[in-house]
Amino acid sequence: MNTRMPAQLAALATAAALTLSACTLAPGAANAPAAPTGTNAPAQPGAAGTAGPTASAAALAALPSIPAKGRAPKTGYERELFGPAWKDVDRNGCDTRNDTLRRDLSGIEVKPGTRDCVVLSGQLADPYTGETVHFVRGGNGPGVDIDHLVPLADAWQKGAQSWDKDKRERFANDPANLAASSASANRSKGDSDLATWLPPNRAHWCDYTAGIVQVKATYGLWMTPAEHDRAAQILTECTR
Numbered sequence: 001m002n003t004r005m006p007a008q009l010a011a012l013a014t015a016a017a018l019t020l021s022a023c024t025l026a027p028g029a030a031n032a033p034a035a036p037t038g039t040n041a042p043a044q045p046g047a048a049g050t051a052g053p054t055a056s057a058a059a060l061a062a063l064p065s066i067p068a069k070g071r072a073p074k075t076g077y078e079r080e081l082f083g084p085a086w087k088d089v090d091r092n093g094c095d096t097r098n099d100t101l102r103r104d105l106s107g108i109e110v111k112p113g114t115r116d117c118v119v120l121s122g123q124l125a126d127p128y129t130g131e132t133v134h135f136v137r138g139g140n141g142p143g144v145d146i147d148h149l150v151p152l153a154d155a156w157q158k159g160a161q162s163w164d165k166d167k168r169e170r171f172a173n174d175p176a177n178l179a180a181s182s183a184s185a186n187r188s189k190g191d192s193d194l195a196t197w198l199p200p201n202r203a204h205w206c207d208y209t210a211g212i213v214q215v216k217a218t219y220g221l222w223m224t225p226a227e228h229d230r231a232a233q234i235l236t237e238c239t240r
Contacts, residue, residue: 056238059210062217068228071157082152083169093117096173100146104180105135128185130201143183149211150177150221153191159221177215195226206238
C-alpha cells in the first residue's frame with residue numbers, strides 16, 4: 001500500500017493558523033463538503049457546541065502528520081483485544097462508561113453507596129443530533145451510548161493491529177476518544193470513519209472532525225485517502 005500525503009495540506013494548516021474565524025459550517029456554504037452517502041440530513045447549526053477556531057486550526061496543523069493509505073484487513077479483530085469494556089483504567093473507583101456519563105450529562109442522579117459513580121439518570125445535550133436525550137439507567141426510553149470517536153475496528157485496520165495490549169486498552173478508555181451520544185446515532189455510525197459517516201447535526205462537524213484527527217495523530221493511526229481528504233475539507237472550512 002502506497003502512502004499518499006496531499007501536498008497542499010501543510011500550506012492549508014499554515015494559513016489556518018494565521019487566519020482564524022468562526023468554526024460553524026453554514027448550511028449551503030459554497031465550499032462546505034457534502035455529507036457522505038448514508039448520513040442523515042444535517043440539522044440546523046446551533047443545536048450543539050462546535051470546536052473553537054483554535055482547536056480546528058490545531059487539528060488541521062496535525063493532519064499532515066497522519067499518513068493516508070488503504071485500510072488493512074479486519075481479520076482477527078475482536079472487541080476483547082482492546083481490554084474489558086469500560087474498565088476502571090484511571091483507578092478512581094468508577095468504570096469508564098460512568099466516568100463519561102458524569103462528564104457529559106447534566107442534572108445527574110447517582111446510585112447511593114457507589115461513591116457517586118453509577119449514574120442513574122440525567123440529561124444529554126446530544127452533540128450528534130442536537131436533541132436532548134433523557135437518560136434513565138435500565139429504562140425503556142431512548143438510550144445513551146458511549147461512542148468511540150475513532151471506532152475500535154477502524155483503529156484495528158489503521159494501525160492498532162501492531163499495538164500491545166496495554167496501548168489498545170488505553171486507547172479504548174481514553175476520554176479524548178469518548179463521547180456520550182444518543183444510542184440511535186452511535187449505532188447508525190457503527191465502525192464508520194469520516195469518509196462514510198458524519199453526525200446528523202452539522203453544527204458538530206468541526207468538533208467531531210477535530211477530535212478524530214487529534215486522536216489519530218496522538219496514537220499514530222492512519223487514514224484512508226478519502227478520510228484524509230474529508231478531514232482537510234471540513235477543517236479548512238471550520239477555520240475560515
